[in-house]
Amino acid sequence: MPRPKYFTPNEVSLHNTPGDLWVSYLGKVYNLTPLAEEYKGDVLLKPILECAGKDITHWFDPKTKDILTHTDPLTGCVKYYTPRGRFVHVPPPFPTTDWANDFGKPWWQDSRYEVGLLSAKTRWIRIINTLTSQEQKLEVCSEETLEEILQRYLLYNSHAKSYTWKHNGFDLDMSKTLSENGIPDEDEEFYKTRLDCDRFSQSVCLYFNDDLTEF
Structure with missing residues (x-):
């Protein structure tokens, strides 16, 4: 296997538009440009666009590698914690029949978007x-x-x-x-x-x- 490429945070920050959208999280760098193109115009893309070029490690649980969760105080159900608003591939907070869940892996677990590692220093x-x-x-x-x-x-x-x-x-x-x-x-x-x-x-x-x- 070829050695992975390392990127500086500054290099990642240069990719900050819908047509060239990178983010980093949990020590890795991802090119989400294809995702942005696929969901172009979708309101669920907004939180991701707002963080283009940035590190979003704080969105994740480092142990599970999944989006952070919390217990809804009203329903007692465990839900994804998305203070910036629900985003692509996050299920709605209530049962519904109009949510397409046939996308396979959610983008944050899809290695196809991975382009390298974020330098720790x-x-x-x-x-x-x-x-x-x-x-x-x-x-x-x-x-x-x-x-x-x-x-x-x-x-x-x-x-x-x-x-x-x-x-x-x-x-x-x-x-x-x-x-x-x-x-x-x-x-x-x-x-x-x-x-x-x-x-x-x-x-x-x-x-x-x-x-x-x-x-």
Whole structure:
């Protein structure tokens, strides 16, 4: 199985329209654009549209992985807890014959919408091209390997694979994360000492190899 892709909360937040609708919950990222298209114009889509690009983990019970429930004080029945209003695939609060329940799995249990994992902790690094002296600041996922970070950096340098990646003069293992390569995440330390992490983020230096490979 291929390794899942990690996303930063900022990346998820960019997908915030009915035609490009992502959400995250319980540590995973979902593309609900097909769901929005299927239920276009349905009032039950409104709570989901209002949370486009956001994390909705608070909608769920982390133990059951299902929508939170509560006991209705009037009927004593257990119902889904939807303070923003009932949404797609949530059954009505009373028996009815006009609710179509032949959709299969509810969207929050349907793995077809899953596109990756939400990073538990992001960090900023500076990538310095020693050949051109160009510097690029990137927000990356702490779980990503250097090879995955390289894929992000290809947007700024299509020849990134033609460089040796180093930190403090030592070659980096591209199959390992920044922390596994001995590049610590110092955000908490900066917070305690009130230093600007934007000014003191860790740097990775790229040294040009002989071959210029295009990607």
